[in-house]
Amino acid sequence: MSLYGMKIEELSGIGKKRAELFNKLGVFSVGELLNFYPRTYEDWSDITDIADVVDDTTVCIRAAVHSAFQSGFTKSGKYIAKTYVADETGVCQLIYFNNRYIDRMLVNGATYKFFGKASNTFGNVSMIAPTFSPDDGSSEVRPIYNLTAGLNNNMVVKAVKQALLLLPEKINDPLPENLRDRFKLCGLRYAINNIHFPESPEALEKARKRLVVEELLVLTLGLQRLKNRKRSENMNKIADDYSLEFEGFLDFDMTGAQKRSIADCISDIMNSEYGMNRLVQGDVGSGKTVVAGSVCYTMIKNGFQCAFMAPTEILAEQHYNSFKEIFKNTNVKTALLTGSLKQSEKNRVREELKNGGIDLVIGTHALITDDTEFDNLALVVTDEQHRFGVAQRARLLSKGNSPHLLVMSATPIPRTLGLIIFGDLDISIIDELPPGRREIDTLLIGSDKRVRALGFIKDEIKKGHQAYIVCPLVEEGMSDLASAEEYAAELMLNYFSDIPVGILHGKMKASEKEEVMRNFSENKIKLLVATTVIEVGIDVPNATVMMIENAERFGLSQLHQLRGRVGRSSEKSYCILVSDSTTDNSTERLKTMCTTSDGFKIADADLKLRGPGDFFGSRQHGLPELKISSLADTHNLELSRKIADFVIRDSNNLLDDRYRGLKAEIERLFRETGDSTLN
Secondary structure, eight states, rough: OOOOBBBEEEEEESSSHHHHHHHHHHOOOOHHHEEEEESSEEETTBOOOOOOOOOOOOOOOOHHHSSSEEEEEESSOOEEEEEEESSOEEEEEEEESTTTTTTHHSSSTTTEEEEEEEEEEEEEEESSSOOEESSSSOOSSSEEEEOOOOOOHHHHHHHHHHHTTTTTOOOOOSHHHHHHHHHHOHHHHHHHHHHOOOOHHHHHHHHHHHHHHHHHHHHHHHHHHHHHOOOOOOOOOOOOHHHHHHTOOOSOOOOHHHHHHHHHHHHHHHHOOOOOOOEEEOOOOOOOHHHHHHHHHHHHHTEEEEEESSHHHHHHHHHHHHHHHTTTTTSEEEEEEEETSSSHHHHHHHHHHHOOSSSSSESSSSGSTTOOSSSSSSEEEEEEEEGGGGHHHHHHHTTTOOOEEEEEOOSOOOHHHHHTTTTTTTEEOOOOOOOOOOOOOEEOOOOOGGGHHHHHHHHHHHHTTTEEOSBBSSSSSSSOOOBBHHHHHHHHTTTTTTSSSSETTTTTTTHHHHHHHHHHTTTTTTTEOOOOOGGSOOOTTTTTEEEEGGGSOOOHHHHHHHTSOOOSSSSOOOOEEEEOOHHHHHHHHHHHHOOOOOOHHHHHHHHHHOOOOOOOSSOTOOOOOOOOTTOOOOHHHHHHHHHHHHHHTTTTTTSSSSGGGHHHHHHHHHHHTTOTTTO
C-alpha cells in the first residue's frame, strides 16, 4: 500500500484526537507527513562561548549545570525557577516560567547544550527557557515544524521518525537518474531523510535544493502543459503588417522596446499556430497604449474589429480620446461604450458594432453585457489585467471567433516570476521610458517635516500645478494612521483653505469617484487626497507632486505604481514619502524607492524583502499550494525552467516512460486546483 493511502493514525502513539490535530495541519496520511517539511531548523553545531554571547541573539552554548534550582513565584503568580550553568569562559543564568519539573530534568553537574535567545547586560548573561539536550553528539541540525494547539514539536518529530522507517527500500524517484546526474541533484531517499533530520548543514542544503527544484519543475511543466492545452487554434491570421504605417501617425519616436513588443504581437497573429495570448508589461508611462494602438491598427487594416476594455470609465474616455486623435486622418472608426452613456447612444454603438460599422470600440464592463455583439471581433485588449477576473476576460473573448488577446499591465513583476504566474500568457516587456520624461525626485521624510512638505505642495499649486496626497485608510478610528476623510477636512480648514481640495476613496460610489477624477483631470480640483484607488488612475500631466503618508504600510511595487501618477510630462515632479518607521526592513524598502525608478528593480527588491504576497495578495492566482519552494526563489526558478526545457526535449513532451513518475507528480500537484493538465 502507498504511504499516501496509510492514515496518520496508523502510526504508533497517534490516536484519534492527535490525528485530528495533524489533520488541522493538512496531514492526513503518512505520505503527507513525509512531505510536511520543517519550517526552520535550529543549528546546534555552532557552539558559542558564554563570554562571547552578544546581547539579543540566538545562540547554542555547551555548559554544565552549576547550581541547584532556586524557585518561587512572581508578583503576578507565575512559578519561576532559576539556576546557573557554566563553561570555561563564563556563567549564564537560566530562567524558566511555569515549569515545576525543570529541576528534575536538568541534573546538577551534568553537561548539556542550551539553545535559545540570550541577553548580555554588562557581562551578565542569561537565557529565558532555552531548549536543551544532553551533550551526547546527537543530530546537530534539528527540525522545527509548524504546530497547532495541543501538538508540540517533539510529537511531530517522533511521528516523522516512524514514517521514515516505513519508506520502502526502493523509492520510485520522479526525477530519473540521467536528470539528477546532469543537474547535480541528490536522490529522493537522501533528500527526504535529510530535509527532516540533516546529517549536517551541507546535507540539508543538498536535500532542500533537490526538493525545491523538483517542486518548481513540476509547477513549471504543469503550467506549460496547461498553457498549451488552453490555447485555441489561430482563427484570425492576417496577411499584412501595418505597424510602420501606424508609426507615421505619431508625433514622436517609439522606443525600441515598444517596437519589439509590437513585433512580438504581429508575429503571434501572423505566424503562430495558436491565437495570440500575450501580456505586454511595462512601467508606468512606458507607452503600452501605443503598442495596443499599433496592433489594433494592423488588425483593422486586415478587415477585423478590435475591443479595448479599461477598468474605469474615465480611463476608457482617456483612451478613446487618444485613439481618436491618432486615427483622425484615417478611415478607422472608433467608438466609446460605457455604462454612463445615454441609452440611445449605447443602442447606436451596439447596432454599429453588430453590423461592422465600428472598427475599434473602447469601453468598460459595458462591452461584456449580453446585448453587446460584434460583426468580426478578432482582437481583445484589456488594460490593467489584475483589475479583471478570468471570467470577465473570457466573456469578452466569447464575443468573437477565438479572438487574439493582448493584456496590458503596469504592475512590474520580476521576469522569472511573471513567466510562472502568467502561465497562460506569453510576455513582452517594455523596459524603456519615452524620451523627454524627467526623473521623479523621491524624498523620505519624518512626520516632523510634514508641515514643510505641505508648504512645498502649496508652492507647486501656486505655480499652476496639481498634487496628490495618499493615505492608507479611509475611516477615523481604524488605527493611529491618518484617515483620508479626516485628513482632507483638516487640509481644507487649515493649510489649503483657499485651494479646491478633493477626496477619493474606495467606499465612494463609482459615479462619485468618476466625478472627482474628472474634476481633477480638468484642473477644477487642485489637490486630491486619496487612498490607493488612484494607483491605477488617469493621466494628469499637470500633477507634479505626490505625498504618501505612512509609506511603510505599502509594498514597494505599490509605492512605485502610486509614484507613477506624477512625472507624466516634461515638468519636474516629486514624490514625498512620509514615515516614522525605524525598522530595518521598512527603512531599506523606502530607501530603495529613493535610489531607483526602475520598476523591475523595485519589483525584485520587493520580492526579496516581502516575498510574492505583494504581487498576488492572499491568493496566488489559482496556483497549487507549494510545500517547500517559494516563488521568491528566483535562482531555483531559473534552474527549474532550464530543467523543464531539457525534460520537454529529452522526454518527447513527457511521453518517455522514464518520466512517468514526474508526470504523476504533475497530476498530483494540480489535482487540488481541480485542473488536470495532462488530459
